[in-house]
Amino acid sequence: MARTWLSVTVELLGGRALNCGRGPGRVFAVGPSHTFLQFADAINDAFARWDRSHVSMFTLADGRTVTDDETGAELAASIGGPLTVPIDMARVKVARLVEPGAEFQFTFDLGDGWTHRCVVEEEKVDPLEVLGIRPTAPLSYWGWGSIPDQYGRRWADDDGSGPAPRRPTRSHPMMMHAWPALEPVPVLDLKELRSALATKDAARLVAAVAGRDIDDALQQVGSGMLLTLRQNHEYAEPLALSVINRLTWRGGPGDRILAEDLLATLRGVPLQGRVLPVDLEMLSILLEGAPELSTGAYLDLRTGAVYGGNETDPMMVGEDAAIDVDKEPDRWIYLAGVGSREGWQTWRPSPSGSRPVSARATGAGDRGRGCLPPIPRPRSRRRHRRAVGPLLIRSATGSCT
Numbered sequence: 001m002a003r004t005w006l007s008v009t010v011e012l013l014g015g016r017a018l019n020c021g022r023g024p025g026r027v028f029a030v031g032p033s034h035t036f037l038q039f040a041d042a043i044n045d046a047f048a049r050w051d052r053s054h055v056s057m058f059t060l061a062d063g064r065t066v067t068d069d070e071t072g073a074e075l076a077a078s079i080g081g082p083l084t085v086p087i088d089m090a091r092v093k094v095a096r097l098v099e100p101g102a103e104f105q106f107t108f109d110l111g112d113g114w115t116h117r118c119v120v121e122e123e124k125v126d127p128l129e130v131l132g133i134r135p136t137a138p139l140s141y142w143g144w145g146s147i148p149d150q151y152g153r154r155w156a157d158d159d160g161s162g163p164a165p166r167r168p169t170r171s172h173p174m175m176m177h178a179w180p181a182l183e184p185v186p187v188l189d190l191k192e193l194r195s196a197l198a199t200k201d202a203a204r205l206v207a208a209v210a211g212r213d214i215d216d217a218l219q220q221v222g223s224g225m226l227l228t229l230r231q232n233h234e235y236a237e238p239l240a241l242s243v244i245n246r247l248t249w250r251g252g253p254g255d256r257i258l259a260e261d262l263l264a265t266l267r268g269v270p271l272q273g274r275v276l277p278v279d280l281e282m283l284s285i286l287l288e289g290a291p292e293l294s295t296g297a298y299l300d301l302r303t304g305a306v307y308g309g310n311e312t313d314p315m316m317v318g319e320d321a322a323i324d325v326d327k328e329p330d331r332w333i334y335l336a337g338v339g340s341r342e343g344w345q346t347w348r349p350s351p352s353g354s355r356p357v358s359a360r361a362t363g364a365g366d367r368g369r370g371c372l373p374p375i376p377r378p379r380s381r382r383r384h385r386r387a388v389g390p391l392l393i394r395s396a397t398g399s400c401t
Contacts, residue, residue: 006030006095007121007130008138010043010106012145015114016152024145029127030138036066036089036097042138043106043116048147054109058089058118061104066092094138100124114150188212190220197224202231206239218246222258229265240266277304287337294337298323301331309334 011025026046030039040056057067064087065075072086087097098104098120106116127134130141154164173179189208196205197220205224214221222243228236240262247259261271278299283306286297295309307323314322325332 003124003126003129004032005125005127006098006100007123007125008039008094009119009121010046011117011119012047012147013115013117015109015148015150016112018148018152020148024147025143026140027121027142028138028140029125029130029135030094031127031135032095033093034095034138035091035093036087037068038137039094040089040106040108042140044108046140046143047108047114047116049108049114049150051150054111055107056089057107057110059105059107060097061102064097066097109150112150185213186211188214188217188221190217193217193220193224197227200227200231202228202233202236206233206235209239214243215246215250218243218250219254219258222247222262225262226265229262237266276301279304279306282306283335287335296334296336298325299333299335301333 006029008028008030009025010028012020012023014020014023024047026043028039028042028046036058037056040058044052044056055067055071057065057071059065063082063084065072065084066087066089067075068090069086069088072088076084076086078084100120100122102120104118106118108114108116127139131139152158152160173181189212192208193205196202196208205227209221209224225236225240225243229240244259244262244266247255247262264271283297283299286306286308287294297309298307298312299305300307310316311321311323312325316322323332325334
């Protein structure tokens with residue numbers, strides 16, 4: 001953009017019998033379409049005028065005055081001085097009456113007489129260069145000095161006659177980063193979190209995690225953030241970004257993958273990976289029970305078949321029946337049976353010698369990442385068909401294809 005805006009330096013000379021000397025000043029960018037009224041408001045904003053029930057008036061170098069209609073009419077009807085034609089500050093543009101190098105005066109509150117010297121700089125400016133934006137009204141982009149209160153008050157109940165109150169011996173807690181007072185952070189209710197995930201209730205999930213310390217269940221909460229993003233909850237984006245940042249900073253096993261999934265969902269990009277039909281009942285049978293007695297399970301990424309951990313041992317199942325996971329390591333994912341409580345905790349690495357993974361159940365609601373939690377078996381096999389559900393499988397190094 002061309003440099004078409006005026007740069008006007010405004011310096012406070014004094015008021016209320018106060019001579020500011022080399023007083024505070026502000027430098028304004030004033031556009032071609034900005035009126036004197038807009039400029040007056042910008043000056044009063046920049047010089048901390050909180051009571052605006054007073055007259056603002058500009059005086060040009062040739063003696064003409066620019067003010068509001070009512071004040072202008074009163075000045076024009078004066079019995080002394082030369083005849084003047086009032087100029088309405090709400091209609092006339094600044095750039096029409098002043099040009100680079102011009103000097104004029106601004107007065108706020110004709111009673112207290114806060115007087116300012118205004119000088120238009122020789123070179124015009126580009127608002128995008130000095131402000132970074134194109135404002136709809138004049139705006140200051142440089143300044144210096146302390147601004148006096150328009151009534152001379154130094155504290156709230158200062159009447160101008162009493163002594164100044166003593167300075168406090170201690171800084172306010174806000175200055176010491178001790179406000180608000182630290183209170184114990186409420187414990188995250190994992191049961192409520194899981195219920196919200198199971199019912200796919202984004203509002204309930206947000207209520208469950210808001211104001212809680214989520215770092216000990218970060219990946220569970222991250223799975224919940226996927227739900228809030230899909231349902232366009234009003235707080236979904238900031239909460240998801242917080243979880244993404246926490247996962248990225250922690251950098252634990254599976255954290256990067258979950259952060260990437262959240263970011264992809266936030267951007268509307270399809271998740272990497274592929275859907276694989278898996279026998280969830282068989283998987284539940286292999287993983288449930290005491291962790292110390294479980295041998296875990298191997299998941300075949302080609303077929304979705306599930307095998308017990310001991311089926312890799314020829315001594316246990318026979319040479320012909322044993323599966324060789326070392327022959328095609330990219331074909332298999334090992335899932336450890338870590339117990340119901342631990343299964344909902346942060347993703348845990350798989351046993352030594354197997355590849356770390358991230359698995360997410362997408363059938364009956366989002367579940368925890370990493371080693372899948374035990375999936376309840378149907379109470380009666382005669383009343384329920386075998387549970388088969390899709391899993392989105394991703395390895396720690398990318399998609400499983």
